[in-house]
Amino acid sequence: MNRKTVPFSYQFEETMRQLGSDGLLLAATKPSGGSNLMTIGWGALGLVWGLPTFVVLVRPSRFTYEFIEAAGEFTVNVPTPAMSDMVLFCGSQSGRDVDKIARFGLRVSRGHTVQSVTLDACPLVYECRVVQKNDILPGSLDAGILARFYPGGDFHRAYYGEILGTFAADPE
Numbered sequence: 001m002n003r004k005t006v007p008f009s010y011q012f013e014e015t016m017r018q019l020g021s022d023g024l025l026l027a028a029t030k031p032s033g034g035s036n037l038m039t040i041g042w043g044a045l046g047l048v049w050g051l052p053t054f055v056v057l058v059r060p061s062r063f064t065y066e067f068i069e070a071a072g073e074f075t076v077n078v079p080t081p082a083m084s085d086m087v088l089f090c091g092s093q094s095g096r097d098v099d100k101i102a103r104f105g106l107r108v109s110r111g112h113t114v115q116s117v118t119l120d121a122c123p124l125v126y127e128c129r130v131v132q133k134n135d136i137l138p139g140s141l142d143a144g145i146l147a148r149f150y151p152g153g154d155f156h157r158a159y160y161g162e163i164l165g166t167f168a169a170d171p172e
């Protein structure tokens, strides 16, 4: 897909709306070549250390975790409404059991600024390089959040992705 460079804040409200509804698609590609996708519903888009940053939270149990660890980068892809079934699937099935890219015949392209793939069908993508990662620590977490979201442990790792490029199809 032909996309053009846009500011990272382009369509910020729409990205946040989708993050909080169906979700966005996180992709990462290992240096050895394999890629995996998962749906994310939590994240933060903003400035950290003066850098445009997309912070994503990934539980260690996710297959995607090992892809980000190996790649040191990831992409966040904003899907279209027509992709909602696929987004739901990517949020409930693991790449350990099914190749989600092949299952839906998704066309992917290498990022412009990272080796990780982007999804051709997504009109807006963020290409990110991990500049910091840290784990959610139960000892310093609000008790209500701890009880609600971590009854089984599996504490998220937060990846701070410096946004190296934001690309949109047909920007206004």
Ligand SMILES: Cc1cc2nc3c(=O)[nH]c(=O)nc-3n(C[C@H](O)[C@H](O)[C@H](O)COP(=O)(O)O)c2cc1C
Pocket (backbone or CB within 6 Å): 021, 022, 023, 036, 037, 038, 039, 040, 041, 042, 043, 057, 058, 059, 061, 062, 063, 064, 065, 088, 090, 091, 092, 093, 094, 095, 096
């Ligand atoms: C709407 C939605 C949002 C989600 N958000 C996250 C998230 O932010 N972090 C996370 O670790 N898992 C999240 N998940 C769960 C993963 O997408 C799901 O476990 C997925 O199957 C993992 O795939 P993988 O094992 O191939 O990495 C979400 C699922 C849905 C449906």
